[in-house]
Amino acid sequence: MQQVYNNVIYDTDTGILLARKASRTLVKAGGLMEEMDESIELYRTPNNAYFKYVVPKGPKGRTVGKITPLKPDEAMAEYNKLPTRILEPKEAFPDIELKEA
Secondary structure: OEEEEOOEEEEOOOOEEEEEEEEEEEEEEOOEEEEEEEEEEEEEOOOOOEEEEEEEEOHHHOEOOEEEEEOHHHHHHHHHHOOEEOOOHHHHOOOOOOOOO
């Protein structure tokens, strides 16, 4: 998926997946309870811009994805919230100097 913000293209196909979370919840739809899946993925572009991609899958499989650009500190906070990490912190954030505690 691609979206453009402030003349910058954010693309899940060319971005590097850093971390993600998938969840399932129950929602009321038309008087019935139906399952709804949601996926949250954190990406870094090849130019070290960060973005979050949220894909809810509602009743009957409808999906509408949304990309949100993030500042590096926002991306780090999001990374720390997501349970499935694809890259280690130093690989995920090469433009940020991380120190050992």
